[in-house]
Every structure is written in C-alpha cells, then in structure tokens.
Amino acid sequence: MNQRVNEPLSAIAPAALPASTVDSLPPAPTIAAHPLQKTSVYVTQPVLPPLAEFLPYLEQIWDSKMLTNGGPFHQQLEEALCEYLGVPYISLFSNGTLALISALQALRVTGEVITTPYSFVATAHSLVWNGIKPVFVDIDPVTMAMDPARIEAAITPNTVAILPVHCYGYPCDVDGIQRIADLYGLKVIYDAAHAFAVRHRGNSLLNHGEMSVLSFHATKVFNTFEGGAIVCQDAKTKKRIDYLKNFGIADETTVVAPGINGKMSEINAAFGLLQLKGVDDAIAQRGIRDARYRQGLAGVPGIAVMTSIAGMEPNYSYFPIFVGPDYGRTRDELYFALRARDIYARRYFYPLISQFPMYRGVASAESDNLPVATRAASQVICLPLYPTLPLEQLDEIVNLIRDLPNP
Template identity: 65%
Template sequence: MSDKPIYVTQPFLPPLEEFIPYLEKIWENKILTNGGPFHQELERTLCEYLGVKHIALFTNATIALITALQALRITGEVITTPFSFVATSHSLLWNGIKPVFVDVDPNTLNIDPAKIEAAITPQTTAIMPVHCYGHPCDIDEIQKIADTYNLKVVYDAAHAFGVHCHCGSVLNHGDLSILSFHATKVFNTFEGGAIICPDEKTKLRIDQLKNFGHAGEISVVAPGINGKMSELNAAFGLVQLKHIDDILEKRKAIDARYRENLKAVSGIHCLDGSGEKVANFAYFPILVKSEFPIERDQLNEALKERGIFPRRYFYPLISEFSMYRSLPSSSPGNLPCATQATKQVLCLPIYPDLDLKTVDEICAIISSQ
C-alpha cells in the first residue's frame, strides 16, 4: 500500500509543459475572460467531442444549473431526486422553486419514473433528474411523462461527460443538460461547467444570462449573473481534452479490476450501469448489504485506518438536510429505496493514476472483513 493517503478521487493533471504555451498566449493577448479565443475554441471542440449542437461554458455547474432554470423560466414546483449532491436542489431554492422529492430505482439509484406521475400537481412545471454516477436515467419514460403533462426536463448531467445512451450522447435529452468540470470530475477545467443547448436561440439567451443579462453594450434584458468561464480554465480544458480518451481507458481498467476482485464477496454489490452504450466510469459505488459481516460505516472506518478514503456518495440524502427536511416529500416513508441506498453506498477510489496493485489491496481489505 502507498505511504500516501488514497482518496476517492484525484484530479488528472496533464504535463505542465503542455499547459505553458497556453499561458504564454494569454499573457501575450491579455484576454482573461468575456468569451476569449480559448473559451470559443473549447466550446467548438467540446461540441465535436461530445456530439452536441451547442454548448455554453460556465464558471461552475451550480451557476449553470441556476441559469438553466432561469433560461426556461421555470417556477412553482420541480420534481427531483434526493439522491444527489446538494447543488441539484440548491439550484431550485436559489430560483424560489419548491423541490418535490421522489424515490429512486433500487437498481440504478436514478430517479424512478414510476414515482413521478403521482407527485405532479398543478404547480409542477419541470422534472430535474440526475444521471447518477454517469449512468443514464430512463430518458424515454421521463420524456413521455413530461410530454403528457407539458413539463420541462432539465438534466443534472454533472457525472455524465462523454456518456452515450441507446441513441447517442445522453446530453442531447431533455430541454437542457448541465455538465460539471469540477476538479473531481472525469473531465475538469479546475472549476467549470456547461449547459448543453439544443439551438442557437437558447444558447444566445443563456450566454446573456451568464453575463449579467447583457444583450449589447448598453442593453440589459434580464437579471443575469456572472457565470462566465475564464480563459485560464478554458485553456486548461483544451489541454485536458487531448488526454480524455486515455483517461477513460484507465478508468475502465480500474472498474473492471474492482468487479473481478469483488464479484465473489458476499454482501458487496457493485452497482451496474443502466444500459449505456458508452460509459465514463466516473465513480465506483458499491452497496454494503446485510450479508456482509460489518456495516457500511464500519467498512468505511476500516479502510480509513489503512489510509484508504472512500466516500459515502450520497449520504445523507438531500431531503435530510435542515432546509429540506420539513417538505412533505422529504419523509423517509416516501423515499424507501433512496433511504436504504444512502445507508449502504460507498464509493471506492477511482482515478487515472490509481494503479491496479492498489485496487487489489483495497479489495483485499474489503474481502478480509
């Protein structure tokens, strides 16, 4: 085992010498923000790589989520999942929208479409699902419900960079999809995010909203925010993109090694995908079930004692935080599968520089309990 702590993730950093020419160009042209040349180039390059029509870069995914809701003029109530990072539902509160939580599918931990219709009220205007761990939601069924009730669909696709479902990029589904380029993600720009836009008109509105609502030098058309990605972050993204295929191959190998090592361990369930055609192996979640000799939190501590630091993604549920706990939809009785999952889930370390020997050692610790 390494003398250094092994954390659940570690950002990929390309060779510094690859980044320096971009820094020199920034120093030369003195364009630091406001849609500079690297910003524009990264938008074009990401569209090509991801197979999407339009993309609007942001300083982070949380601001992108907030702006996406504003762009679609969503109000009232939005149906969403409690099994996610808190930024998902925080974006609703920031817009004065009431989150309505529904349960997750026990096999994928994505929002369960079968629970959505019963939660729809006259105040419901949208559904905000999450492609949890990068595994696609049941996009066809969700869209069918949205069409029936005239609802918008905003996908929190923070985990889903490069993921393809049965018909191509999963990012092309819903009215808008939001990506995260945070340091912990498969593709990072230090900090960053993006909104996938279906057409030029929508992208124009979003670009205005992320720039204070400016529609020209002396015209402001909406109460926008400052959500622009800097040239520094965009330049770093361009360097990162050159390595993304290698990054994904290394993640795939780590995922396969975990599955091989843990397949015979009673009480440890490695969460499967949801039928994606192209996966990104963003996380490696296991469920510690009752057949395992010790509980999830005990296993978590046992790994920490050996210098391994997994994470209980996601624990607790969003619905258990103080600002959401009083909502009727937050009742544990309304969320049995999510409540069980949050007590069992443990995400094991996975990142490109994690060697397979360390993966074997992590699995040996789990097997020895």
Template identity: 65%
Template structure:
C-alpha cells in the first residue's frame, strides 16, 4: 500500500473562499470578541440545530467544564469515570473537588449507574458522566440516582454533538451538558466549546462566569474567568453548520464499511451503539481481545508501519496518572472493566475526507495481518 500517512482524525474545514466574507465582516465592524454579532448568531443557530433551549459558547470545552462545576457550586466529592480524556477529571481538580472513580459498563464503556450508587458518601455532591465516543449514558438511571440522593449531574458531552437518545437531544439531560468544538471533534470551530443550559437564569450566571464575573460595566459578582469564544471562531462555526449534515453522512459511510469488513475477523469487536436514535459517528473504536493473532499494541505498531496511525483512546486510564493514582477509588481492583477496555481499545481513523479505499485497506491489514 502507499505509505501516505493517515491519522486517526483530520479537521473538517469548509471551503476557504466561503470563509473570506465572514472575515471581511469582522474587519468591517472591528468586533473581535465580547459576544459580538457572530457569537450571538452562532448561539441561536446551535440552539435550533441541536434542539436545546439555551447555550453558552466558550473558548474551549475544558474551560466550559470548569465553569459548569463552578456555576452549580459543586464541592466535596464527585463520582466520575476513569475511562475518558483527562480534561474530565482535571476540571474537578481545578475546582478543588475530589474525583471518585467507578467502573464502566462492558458493552457501552460508559459509567455504570450501579457502581455510582455504591460509591455515594455524605461528601458526594454530583455525578460527572461522559457520553463516551458519543454513545449516550444510561441517562434515566443516572437521573434516578441523582434525584434519590439530591446530587447534581453534569455530562461531559464532548463527543456527543447532534446525538439524540430516546427523548430527543441527549444534551438536554442532567443539570448541564458540556460540548467541545476542538479541531478533532465532529463539529469544530478551530477551538471552542459550550454549555447547554436548561433555563435563561442558569445561562445568565454562566455568561457572567465566562466573562470574569461581570454583571455590568462596573459590577463583578463572582470570581469568573475569560472563557469567551472569539468572533473568528464563532464565524467559522456558522459556516461549519452548513456542512455538518454532509460531514456526519460521510462518517456514517465509513462506520458502515468498518463494521461490514471487520465483522468476521476473529478477536476484533466493533463497539456497538447504546441505543441512540441519531448518532454522529465521532469515533470508531475496536476492542482487540486475546483470540486475535496479535496483541492490541502489536496491531497498533503494525498499522503505524503501514502509515496508519490509530489511537489508543483511552489508554492509560485517568486513574493511572500520577495526580490520581493515589486516590482510593483508583485501586485497579475497583476498575476491572475499565482496565480491560483500556488494554484492548484501538480507535481507527474516521473523518469526512477519509476515502473508503483507505478504509478498505485498513480493514485488509487488520483481517490479514498474519
């Protein structure tokens, strides 16, 4: 095969010439930030597209997570998953909150609600769950637990742009949901993020927190941060929305090709969805078990020699990093399913401009690696 390098993802970008008029408008009105006209237009457009009532745009998803926790005044202990990108738990540490890790479900790799309930203590104030790979958590079970124990629920929905579950947008679950618009995501604004807010009051508080705590020209009512999305990023987002359905359709075709070609390969398990009605095909994870000819890491190395660069999302577990491994909840004996998934997972390349010929080649490499 050609040794053209294929990475696990590639940013989806609109035609450059179509972005120029947006830049010209920014140059004309001289508004670069502070919730300018493109920022306001993008908030409205995203509410309409995603089926949510209120959205607060942010400079990135991590600052949005940090702010979401602050806006809900979360303290003490928060139950979360070790199977995610580190920003999930880092947002807790930045707020002086103790993460409590619990194990995941074997089929979805999302946080296990039964393990959540068993980990609740008098210090528990919230649940921080992740819709891993864009597949919805068991939102009804999590909300029932939260209602029983009077806990807040925050969803790290960085992977879940446009995803719909049994009752509409998955982003409407919990007290707050947080999106990422990073370059690697299904919908990107170069860098960016957002918090989905259930009502105008919570949005107003979050808008204050992302603007240094300002409640007017001279009033500062909270220790906020500078988390505002720039006009450049908002303008790109408006243009990206025109192409998002096409991008997701291309991702779906890639997903279907992988599933068709890898279904009969012994030792390779394609992760299934978790019952979502509308998917976004953000990632394509496979699990490499002991019946496959090579170990997961050996397959990873083999593909790289052929110019294919998959990623081991998520390995190692968050609980194995130095700032977390001393926590009692990081004990490997408490997290057997998460550890097993981390040792087997390999995310294959998927992005709109990835040709199906390359997908077929990747599948042949996996199927015929002997």
C-alpha cells in the first residue's frame, strides 16, 4: 500500500512522458467499489457571492434601463480590471471565443498562423472562422506550451502570426517566442484563457505580445457567468477592437469594419465587479488545495505533476496529473475509476485539436509531428480543483489514486 495523505511528502517533479497511443478509447474498466464521498465532485465549480450582494447591482440596471452597449458597469469593470491585472487597455466581450476571433481581425491576420494542438478547440476554431490556416507545432514537456524551436521550424512565407496558449496558466517561453516573432516580423496573440491574474517576473503575464485574450467562462478563476476580454497595449488598437465587437460601428452613421456583436452585457459586467472583490481569496483557496494535492501525490510511481516556472506567480487554475506506465493502471482506467465514484475529472486536453475531423487534413496535424503533445494527451487528467472543494474530498481523491494500483 502506498503512503497516504497528511504525511510529510515533497512535491513531485514533472517526469518524462513515454510514448503511447490515443487512437482508440478503451471501454470503462470494471473496478471494485471504493467508499468515497456521497456527492458528485466536478473538475471545477464556480464561486458565487451571496445573492443578496448582487441584488443592488440588478436594481441599478433596472433603474437605468441600460442593459448593454457599454453601459456604466461595463466601463467600471474595464477600469477595475486594468488596475487589478496591471494592463494598459482591456476590452470586454461576451465570451472568450468572440474575443479570439476579434483579436485576429483587429490585427488583420491572414494566411497561416502557428499554434498549439494542446488546447481547447476554440483556439484553432478562431483561426478557421477568420479564414486562416492553422499550423500545429509540438509542445514543451515541462510547460505544456508551444516549443519555440518547433515554431521557428514551421515558419513559411505565408506565416503571419503566432497564437500560443499559456496552458493551465503556466507561462509560455515568452522571450523565445518574441525573439522569433521579431526576427521574422510576426504578430503574437496569446490565448490567455487560463492565465487570469498570473504574474511573471513581477509583471502581468498578459502584457506580452500584441494582445492577450482572456476567458471569463464559469469554469475560470474569474468569471462573469460568460465573458471574455482582449488586453492590448495602445488606445488606437483598443478603439478598433471596440468597433469590431459592435458590428464595426464607429458612430450613428459610420460603419468602419465588418464587425460582430461581441459586447458584454451590463448584467455580466456587474457580476464581474462583484466577483473581482473575492478573486484574491479564491486564488488563495485554490493554492491551498494545489499544495495538498502535491503533498499527497508525491512519490506515487507513475504519477507526474507540473512544477512552477521560475518567476511565476500562479493562479492555480487547473491541477493536471500525467499517468505513466509505472503507475500500474492506464490513464483511462484511473479516469473511469474516478467517474465510478462520481468524481468528474477531465482529460484536458484529449483528444488533441489536431485529431478532430476538421483538422486531420492539415499536414502539421500528423501525430509524428506532435510526439510530446500526443503523449501528454494520452496521459493527462485534470483533477477537481476549486476554492470550495472540501479538503476531505480532495484527500479521498488522492487516496484513491494512491490505492488503485494495489487493490
């Protein structure tokens, strides 16, 4: 039997990910019952303030009759987020996907864009919606983000931009990516959906590249029910973004671009203002649970976790583990064992974006081109992590993982 939680253990470092296949999903294995919690545990759960605290905001909206189109709460939230995040300009959107699509439009990106296959599918979808060809490159085995060496090798005369992802909120190699972008004259747009409030070397991680795109979906560290934003570096660019998210309308009689309706409503913005008051405590509570997972899983054969990047102040947005052959059970056996106990961990990110039918025909989508991402996708499980996750339930999850190979 493996050592159980609540004993002094050191953090486990990332391990090399051996080759495996993700071509087929095995059936759920038959595993003996285990006396875990009675209620379902999901990979995440939004933190909601007391409803009574939200009612005054709603009353103001009802009184003003202003529901959208850049109302007072929308403006207040943009200002508050700029101050909190340490960014110069931010433009709110109704969701992160429309923000990604609009960021590419604002920079007039066409042709080919180099991106990662190891992300949520919206990353690549935003390119296709703009008529842009995605070019997939492999990831770094420590950060799970794009490997700059692979980026440089994938550049062609048609390459216009790089779309990296700060995966799980861990910083990309921003220096390496910017060096390549400067050398080849490429734009850089960061998908920072996981990176709200992450700081890197004392500054906001969101200030790298031409733009960073955030998601405020209900699953994120900071949410506005649904929402998103673009961070940019100058007032002129923000104005263009604001036009694009409002049909391209500049004034009552002038339309300057074929924009879309991506505006955040006053209700979402008001909720964001309320949520912002508690986000520091929410991140701190996530950090407590992150540390407890690390202590409990340290030393478990075949289980690897990610370690902090130098200079990183994390937001603890996800807790991924990687299940290697030394564990004694496959990743999917562990995944289904958790589900059998009503623990709904998720295999973020499996399958790879490059394995979905609409992307398989892209030459760069071949698994041979993406060995590290392919291995990671076949081994990853993101365990439940949210500020109100009961510690006793977290300990039960850890004990199941420790005990499963030794029935």
